[in-house]
Structures are given as structure tokens and as C-alpha cells.
Amino acid sequence: MNRHHGTTDSHSHLRRRSGISKLIRTLSVVALALAFAFTTAVSSAAPANGPAFVPNEVLVQYRAGTSEAQQNAARGRVNGQRAEVIRERLELAKLPAGANVQAAIAALQSDPAVEFAEPNWIYTHSATSDDPYYTNGSLWGMYGDELTVSTSVAPNQYGSQAEEAWAADHTGSKSVYVGVIDEGIQYTHPDLDGNIWVNPFDPADGVDNDRNGYVDDIRGWDFANGDNSIYDGGRKGTADKHGTHVAGTIGAEGGNGIGVVGVNWNVTMISGKFLGRFGGTTANAIKAVNYFTDLKTLHGLNIVATNNSWGGGGYSQGLLDAITRGAQQNILFIAAAGNSEANNDETASYPSNYNTTEGAGYDAVIAVAAIDSSGRLASFSNYGATTVDLGAPGVGVPSTLPVDTYGSYSGTSMAAPHVTGGAALYASTHAGASAADIRAAILGSTVPTASLAGKTVTGGRLNVGGY
Ligand SMILES: [Ca+2]
Ligand SMILES: [Ca+2]
Ligand SMILES: [Ca+2]
Ligand SMILES: [Ca+2]
CATH class of the missing domain: 3.40.50.200 (Peptidase S8/S53 domain)
Incomplete structure (x- = not known):
């Protein structure tokens, strides 16, 4: 899956961010005598071979009509903090360091105030020079x-x-x-x-x-x-x-x-x-x-x-x-x-x-x-x-x-x-x-x-x- 979108080959690095090592894997695919470098960022929080997402963050959509208190209570289930409001009732929430994102999503989804919760996926572009x-x-x-x-x-x-x-x-x-x-x-x-x-x-x-x-x-x-x-x-x-x-x-x-x-x-x-x-x-x-x-x-x-x-x-x-x-x-x-x-x-x-x-x-x-x-x-x-x-x-x-x-x-x-x-x-x-x-x-x-x-x-x- 993660070969899907790579970058120009200048993006092949190893990098450490927020204490999470970001493994950037380079795969070479030879086609038409061109070397296609696909680079992929995989956080340690990502499931094996699954798409990458930002560690300690989730997107949460609250149901229409939910009160601030209800939203706070839902977020409190995962000890999260509102980082940013993206759109009405859709927010980016921060989780405590080391939190299990999938478990947090499950906990949030079980709250009646939450319409959905999902990972903050990481995307990369695709091009080969x-x-x-x-x-x-x-x-x-x-x-x-x-x-x-x-x-x-x-x-x-x-x-x-x-x-x-x-x-x-x-x-x-x-x-x-x-x-x-x-x-x-x-x-x-x-x-x-x-x-x-x-x-x-x-x-x-x-x-x-x-x-x-x-x-x-x-x-x-x-x-x-x-x-x-x-x-x-x-x-x-x-x-x-x-x-x-x-x-x-x-x-x-x-x-x-x-x-x-x-x-x-x-x-x-x-x-x-x-x-x-x-x-x-x-x-x-x-x-x-x-x-x-x-x-x-x-x-x-x-x-x-x-x-x-x-x-x-x-x-x-x-x-x-x-x-x-x-x-x-x-x-x-x-x-x-x-x-x-x-x-x-x-x-x-x-x-x-x-x-x-x-x-x-x-x-x-x-x-x-x-x-x-x-x-x-x-x-x-x-x-x-x-x-x-x-x-x-x-x-x-x-x-x-x-x-x-x-x-x-x-x-x-x-x-x-x-x-x-x-x-x-x-x-x-x-x-x-x-x-x-x-x-x-x-x-x-x-x-x-x-x-x-x-x-x-x-x-x-x-x-x-x-x-
Ligand atoms: Ca202006
Ligand atoms: Ca403007
Ligand atoms: Ca700029
Ligand atoms: Ca021209």
C-alpha cells in the first residue's frame, strides 16, 4: 500500500520527529529504464504494512446538536485535547504521548456524541524524475x-x-x-x-x-x-x-x-x-x-x-x-x-x-x-x-x-x-x-x-x- 505514492528521489531520508522514528522506505521499481523511487513515511503507531498516520492525533466528528460538555466528555475518554477545529463539529484532537490511536478511535466511536473518529492519515505525492x-x-x-x-x-x-x-x-x-x-x-x-x-x-x-x-x-x-x-x-x-x-x-x-x-x-x-x-x-x-x-x-x-x-x-x-x-x-x-x-x-x-x-x-x-x-x-x-x-x-x-x-x-x-x-x-x-x-x-x-x-x-x- 505504501508504495502507492512516493516523491522525487530527494526525499529519501531517515528522520526523527517527536520522538517517533519515521522510517522512510525506498523501493526501486525499474521500468522503461527509469528508476522510480517511492518513499513512504511510516510512523511507529501505524499497523504493520498499513497506511501511515500522525501519532497521537485523531480527527473527531461530533454529532449535530451535541453540547460542548458532551464533546469534552467524549474527548475525555481518551485524555485528548482539542488541537484545532477544522470545520463545524470536526476537530483535530491530540492524544497523550504514546497513546494507541486505534484504541482511542474505538473508545471515541463508542461515545454517543461522536459521529466518527479516524486517524490523521499521512499522504505523500508521487513523481519520478x-x-x-x-x-x-x-x-x-x-x-x-x-x-x-x-x-x-x-x-x-x-x-x-x-x-x-x-x-x-x-x-x-x-x-x-x-x-x-x-x-x-x-x-x-x-x-x-x-x-x-x-x-x-x-x-x-x-x-x-x-x-x-x-x-x-x-x-x-x-x-x-x-x-x-x-x-x-x-x-x-x-x-x-x-x-x-x-x-x-x-x-x-x-x-x-x-x-x-x-x-x-x-x-x-x-x-x-x-x-x-x-x-x-x-x-x-x-x-x-x-x-x-x-x-x-x-x-x-x-x-x-x-x-x-x-x-x-x-x-x-x-x-x-x-x-x-x-x-x-x-x-x-x-x-x-x-x-x-x-x-x-x-x-x-x-x-x-x-x-x-x-x-x-x-x-x-x-x-x-x-x-x-x-x-x-x-x-x-x-x-x-x-x-x-x-x-x-x-x-x-x-x-x-x-x-x-x-x-x-x-x-x-x-x-x-x-x-x-x-x-x-x-x-x-x-x-x-x-x-x-x-x-x-x-x-x-x-x-x-x-x-x-x-x-x-x-x-x-x-x-x-x-x-
Ligand atoms: Ca489582506
Ligand atoms: Ca483571506
Ligand atoms: Ca509557505
Ligand atoms: Ca510556454
Whole structure:
């Protein structure tokens, strides 16, 4: 399970935190002559081979109508302390050092005031670098069946067909917004800077002018560090590579004569940074998802989707509830299927296996597998005839990297943003389309692909050519 999402290979460390040794295990998987380094954080509190969670923390959802005294009594069963209120009646509680998290959850669940209690799972992103610098002509994921915009490169039927949409002058719109829930983004990158949100509702004056709970969230928010700097890689680009790469696939600037181009030449991306150097947590993932839902409801921003190229934890009712609230506001949740070669029908992969149908009346989650430039299912990619919706380019994908550079990564992390880019592109040409409409368009326009038959819901690959 924990191979599911790794990081770039710079994350292989042993680290000690809060007295708990964090074992970070590196597995090498050889595929296409690339070494995929999957790194995994496992706390000593985690069950053997189970997903990792933060020791001494639990998420607790209290039932509607419960009093403060009832909540305190429930928390008192496990000698817990309220650390943070995430959402109404949903809190992050601290347990005493050394507490058995699973036992505490059982005790909390038995209290009538508690709707559910669950671990604060740890997520990590997934990406594998094969070539540190962008090589011209390799952006196959944007190609289509015919030569259209580009004349210097060969067509590739297994690309997303974005070129064909561009040929029809469909290159996206800055009035379409996308949330990037990931690491941060080097927002000053010359191929991204024009497509990153600048918050008009909360100027940098030390005041939370729009009262969304985040002071000066100018380009989004860093939930990992609790600050408004969404890029923390400095002048050497030591962090936020993965988020910057994902952003470039969704919306690196096109037609500017430099670097790469995203599915959208124009789009507005907002950072929901929650993955730090050692991953992220359920608590912060929930806050990031809620952030975009709240931005949409508070300001009417046309946020059509969030991209979620991460995973690794177990099931979280709190996170599903947050995704469902987003779904109710017409925000798609587009997720990487995972990189553990696993069948997600048999072993659920989160968040890609979530389904919002029960709470929102449709499923806002789109799970994405990775294919290579020959149309094969990527050797690392998860799949699932009922749980993974489609395939998209995810092997040897060049995109933006800090600082002001480019590089090629592989992973379902790279496939998902092609689909998210497709959602934004579709929204730009179909004003008023609901999230369910966009989802239906994406799944309905896939091209049947042998490697995806029986391994995905659609049996096909992304095709944005007609958007
Ligand atoms: Ca402000
Ligand atoms: Ca604010
Ligand atoms: Ca920061
Ligand atoms: Ca460019």
C-alpha cells in the first residue's frame, strides 16, 4: 500500500520527529529504464504494512446538536485535547504521548456524541524524475492524431489531443479557475506567472479582508506550514517541484515562445499547498479542499476542479465529506489512481476511490491511470475496472520546475493534471456546464485503448480534441 505514492528521489531520508522514528522506505521499481523511487513515511503507531498516520492525533466528528460538555466528555475518554477545529463539529484532537490511536478511535466511536473518529492519515505525492531538463519535442502528452499547431514534432495519437483543441482556437480562459492541492507552486516561473491567481479580495496588508480565515491568501494558502507563501523552494528550487510540475501540465503559458505549454494556455490556478517536504495530513487535506469550496461560495469564483496528485492514507469520512461539499458546489475532484501497480477495485486507493454520489447526487471524483507514449498502461500505474475512470499521459511528461526550469517526470501524478486541464478547457468553451456535465464529457470522449480495456471504467484515454 505504501508504495502507492512516493516523491522525487530527494526525499529519501531517515528522520526523527517527536520522538517517533519515521522510517522512510525506498523501493526501486525499474521500468522503461527509469528508476522510480517511492518513499513512504511510516510512523511507529501505524499497523504493520498499513497506511501511515500522525501519532497521537485523531480527527473527531461530533454529532449535530451535541453540547460542548458532551464533546469534552467524549474527548475525555481518551485524555485528548482539542488541537484545532477544522470545520463545524470536526476537530483535530491530540492524544497523550504514546497513546494507541486505534484504541482511542474505538473508545471515541463508542461515545454517543461522536459521529466518527479516524486517524490523521499521512499522504505523500508521487513523481519520478527521469530527465532533469526539458528536451524540446518531447511534450507528447499534448499531441494529437494530426499535425496542427506544431510542425516540428511528430503527432502522437496517444497524447491528450490538446493540439487539436488549440487548432480550433480553444486554448482556455483565465476566467476558469483550478485548485492545485499538492505541494506549492513556483508562481514566479516565467511559464506560469501569468496563470496564477492574484487574490483581489485580500490584498497583502496583514488583514484577512475577505474573512475566509486566511490572512493575505494572495495566491492560495500553505496549509502545510500555516502561511501564505505557497512557494518555499527558495532560489535553488529545493521544494515544491511536484506542485510546480503539476501546475505546468494544467496551465503552463502557451504561445509565449518559451518552455512548455499546458493543456490550457490560459487558466487561473490557485495553490492549496498541503504537502510539505515529508508529505501532508488528512487534517490539512480537508482544509485545502474546504478552502476552494469556500472561495467558490464566498466570491463566486468559477472553480471547476481541483487536481489531486497524491494519496497513501486510508479511508477518511472527514475527507469524503469535504470532497462532497465541493461536489455540491460543482467542483470536480480529479485524482491520481496511484503508482503501486495495484488493482484499486481490490485494494482501495484514496483519495481516488472516493465517490460523492451519495452526498452530491453525482460522482465528482475522476480517477486517472497513466499511459505512456505508445498507449501502454504505465508499468507503475494502478487500475480498476470500476474504480479508475480513464487513462492519460503519465510517462516522460515534461513540465515546469523550480527555479525557472523544466524537467520530465512520470507518475499518475502527471496523468491527473492532463485530465484536470481538460476539465478547465471544456469549461472555457462550455460556459455554465455543471461539474456532472464536464465529467460526462471527459468520460464520454475517451478513445478506446487496448491497454485500458477491462482496467478502467471507460476503457479509454483522455481526448480533449473536441473541447
Ligand atoms: Ca489582506
Ligand atoms: Ca483571506
Ligand atoms: Ca509557505
Ligand atoms: Ca510556454
